[in-house]
Amino acid sequence: MQKSRLSEDLWETVSVLARYFDGMKCGHVGSDGYRKTSDMRVLLDVVRDLLNCGVIDPDKTVFLDLGSGDGRVCMLMSYFCKWSIGVELEDFIYEEYFQRRREVDLLLSQGLLPLGNNLCILNGDALNDDTHRQVESITGISLRDVDIFYTYITLHDVYADMLQKKANPGSFYMVYGFSAILPRYDGFTLLNPDVGGHRLVALYRLNSKVKL
Ligand SMILES: C[S@@+](CC[C@H](N)C(=O)[O-])C[C@H]1O[C@@H](n2cnc3c(N)ncnc32)[C@H](O)[C@@H]1O
Numbered sequence: 001m002q003k004s005r006l007s008e009d010l011w012e013t014v015s016v017l018a019r020y021f022d023g024m025k026c027g028h029v030g031s032d033g034y035r036k037t038s039d040m041r042v043l044l045d046v047v048r049d050l051l052n053c054g055v056i057d058p059d060k061t062v063f064l065d066l067g068s069g070d071g072r073v074c075m076l077m078s079y080f081c082k083w084s085i086g087v088e089l090e091d092f093i094y095e096e097y098f099q100r101r102r103e104v105d106l107l108l109s110q111g112l113l114p115l116g117n118n119l120c121i122l123n124g125d126a127l128n129d130d131t132h133r134q135v136e137s138i139t140g141i142s143l144r145d146v147d148i149f150y151t152y153i154t155l156h157d158v159y160a161d162m163l164q165k166k167a168n169p170g171s172f173y174m175v176y177g178f179s180a181i182l183p184r185y186d187g188f189t190l191l192n193p194d195v196g197g198h199r200l201v202a203l204y205r206l207n208s209k210v211k212l
Pocket residue numbers: 033034035036037038065066067068069070072073087088089090093124125126127151152153154155
């Protein structure tokens with residue numbers, strides 16, 4: 001797919017994808033809140049904002065979902081990024097990706113734009129160096145190559161701590177799920193407390209290291 005062609009076809013495809021996944025949200029009722037899924041319509045508005053302000057460049061941006069669940073966010077972001085990568089800890093949730101992927105491929109085969117091969121979902125601990133090495137061996141992407149890190153609240157502060165040590169200064173950290181009071185993370189600047197306009201997604205940026 002030509003990523004620079006942010007066409008009507010593309011928006012139609014991602015809207016269908018968003019509707020499909022929003023019809024099967026996880027963890028919003030019952031006890032499995034830890035595996036809540038992002039609202040994909042919200043994320044489409046987030047993507048529009050990020051494209052408009054140049055944070056996403058479809059030809060360059062590398063996206064990483066820390067705790068990718070069934071891979072839905074990565075699938076959506078793959079249409080707007082050069083690489084869309086996800087890491088999921090739980091084996092049984094990771095396995096769901098393959099089922100979702102089959103369903104999505106079938107859905108998209110009806111005249112919509114197919115998923116590209118810029119999508120990579122791995123089973124592992126997003127905090128573990130071995131997982132990062134595995135990602136790099138498959139995609140050539142190290143943590144320092146990632147432009148946008150994403151999490152749906154899970155371990156948001158622990159991830160921030162890791163990113164402060166290992167990510168590239170200037171990279172973005174996007175956290176889904178806070179409504180009013182936003183956390184601050186050492187080494188990050190809060191750039192936008194409300195990307196997408198739903199009071200759900202905050203965007204931070206990793207500061208340059210200042211040598212004293
Ligand atoms: C709230 S869900 C979000 C799923 C997806 N990112 C979304 O927004 O729809 C968080 C996911 O992170 C996974 N997770 C928790 N700790 C993790 C870790 N250390 N490494 C990778 N995944 C982790 C959980 O198993 C769960 O599937």
